[in-house]
Amino acid sequence: MxxxxxxxxxxxxxxxxxxxxxxxxxxxxxxxxxxxxxxxxxxxxxxxxxxxxxxxxxxxxxxxxxxxxxxxxxxxxxxxxxxxxxxxxxxxxxxxxxxxxVLTFFKSLLVYVVFSLIVAISYYYIAINVSPTFKESLDQVASLLQNDGFNSIEKLFENNDLLLFYHFSQGIPLLFSxxxxxxxxxxxxxxxxxxxxxxxxxxxxxxxxxxxxxxxxxxxxxxxxxxxxxxxxxxxxxxxxxxxxxxxxxxxxxxxxxxxxxxxxxxxxxxxxxxxxxxxxxxxxxxNDQNIKKFFIEFSLKSLEELKKTSIFTNEQINEAFKNIKEVEKSLDDAKKEQNEDKEEKDSIDSKKVDNDSSNNNPNGNEKE
Structure with a gap:
């Protein structure tokens, strides 16, 4: 298999x-x-x-x-x-x-902000050198927004230079975030x-x-x-x-x-x-079931060590928890050991089977006709 x-x-x-x-x-x-x-x-x-x-x-x-x-x-x-x-x-x-x-959203939001700044600043400095009308259009929209508020935001989408600027500044950061x-x-x-x-x-x-x-x-x-x-x-x-x-x-x-x-x-x-x-x-x-259980035990032991520093539980309760976790850890080690022994035994049987098949297919050994 x-x-x-x-x-x-x-x-x-x-x-x-x-x-x-x-x-x-x-x-x-x-x-x-x-x-x-x-x-x-x-x-x-x-x-x-x-x-x-x-x-x-x-x-x-x-x-x-x-x-x-x-x-x-x-x-x-x-x-x-x-x-x-x-x-x-x-x-x-x-x-x-x-x-x-929630955590993933805020991380993604940070990615969006970083890429927005990078793309917007890069596009701005490239556009003002390539397109003479870009800065003029940007100033016009800024003036309209200042005088008429967001009621004039549609002017942004009527200008091809600014429309491309908006799409690049929105599209690329949105893709990565x-x-x-x-x-x-x-x-x-x-x-x-x-x-x-x-x-x-x-x-x-x-x-x-x-x-x-x-x-x-x-x-x-x-x-x-x-x-x-x-x-x-x-x-x-x-x-x-x-x-x-x-x-x-x-x-x-x-x-x-x-x-x-x-x-x-x-x-x-x-x-x-x-x-x-x-x-x-x-x-x-x-x-990776065994590995995950090992991590769970390691995490539990680490948590218990931190609890020892507090007075939430008594020492007897914490020591009992330590003892139980150690017993589980030992049983996992024994199970893994048995699994490895079974695997070695199976590999040995498979190896002998291959050798026997090889002998049956070639009864004369290495002799050539």
Whole structure:
């Protein structure tokens, strides 16, 4: 049986599982895309609505898609009622904050601000040297805004020089900030798998555990995820650019439409890779189950050391907790040792089998006819 490669996109194991349920996965993707499309489409009325529709409808739909696909490939089956139940489970205490949306949003906002400043300043200094009318147009709009307030903002979109300036200053930062947001949401989707395996622990503690694991072994958790999912980032970028250009040519004087068009097409193209992302993440967690338990124990020991400095618990309670964790750690070491011994025994049997097959196929040894 072929081994799962944590660094390989489009790996054969994930692909073989997708091939078992193509119709069901397509239906799940269609429902997700429909909900995401409506969520983003509301932004055509006013882009600020996206701050509500994306976290309240699009992300729960993504969560439902992730859990539904994992249920499906495990052979448990899936129904509309179950998918809707998963949608509601996103708001439950067990999965509360699993995607870390608020923190991810503010990080993405910082990315947007940084790229906006870089692009706007760069475009400004290039434009004033290339286009003599650019600075004049900018001064005119600034004067109108000062005298007539934002009622004259439409003048900005009637001037081609300023319209291009606006599109560049908005489009490029939005591409990188939304891609960064998407990357972090998908990376945090690993958190969903961990939460489904670790019970009776508060969401904040599990978020801390997940962050601790990623920081402790970036090669295993972070960079392997990036290597597995770079085609998804590429699809997202291609969709974003195509959507933005389509809006630019169809509605040149309505640049706010470009935000919704770009985001929808980005999500649409990303859907071609999302099943691989979720299935490979599930395989990754299963293959590293022992490592994750080790991190959980290490994190627990570290937390207990910090609790020792406080007076919340008695020394007897903390020592008892230490003892229990050490026993779990020992059982994990024993289980891993047995697993390695079984693997060595299996490899030895396979090696002998290969030698026997070789002897049967070549009874004369190395003699040549």
């Amino acid at each position: 072929e081994k799962f490669d944590i660094n390989r996109p489009f790996d054969k194991i994930s692909f073989s599982r997708i091939k078992k349920y193509p119709g069901q996965i397509f239906a799940l993707l269609f429902v997700f895309l429909l909900i995401a499309g409506i969520s983003i489409g509301i932004g055509l009325i006013n882009p600020s609505f996206l701050y509500l529709t994306i976290p309240l409808t699009a992300l729960p739909a993504l969560f439902s898609l992730q859990v539904s696909i994992n249920f499906l490939i495990e052979g448990r089956g899936i129904s509309n009622k179950a998918s809707f139940g998963f949608f509601l489970s996103y708001f439950s205490s067990q999965f509360k904050g699993c995607y870390r949306v 939304s891609l960064y947001f998407c990357h972090n949401i998908l990376l945090n989707s690993l958190n969903v798998h961990i939460r489904s395996r670790v019970g009776s622990v508060s969401p904040s503690a599990l978020n801390s555990l997940f962050s601790f694991m990623v920081r402790s072994d970036k090669k295993l958790f972070y960079w392997s995820f990036v290597k597995r999912n770079w085609p998804g980032y590429l699809f997202y970028g291609i969709g974003f650019i195509l959507g933005y250009l389509l809006s630019f040519f169809l509605f040149p004087n309505m640049p706010t439409f470009a935000i919704c068009f770009a985001l929808f097409f980005a999500i649409f193209f990303l859907c071609f890779y999302l099943p691989f992302t979720f299935i490979s993440s599930d395989l990754f967690i299963r293959n």
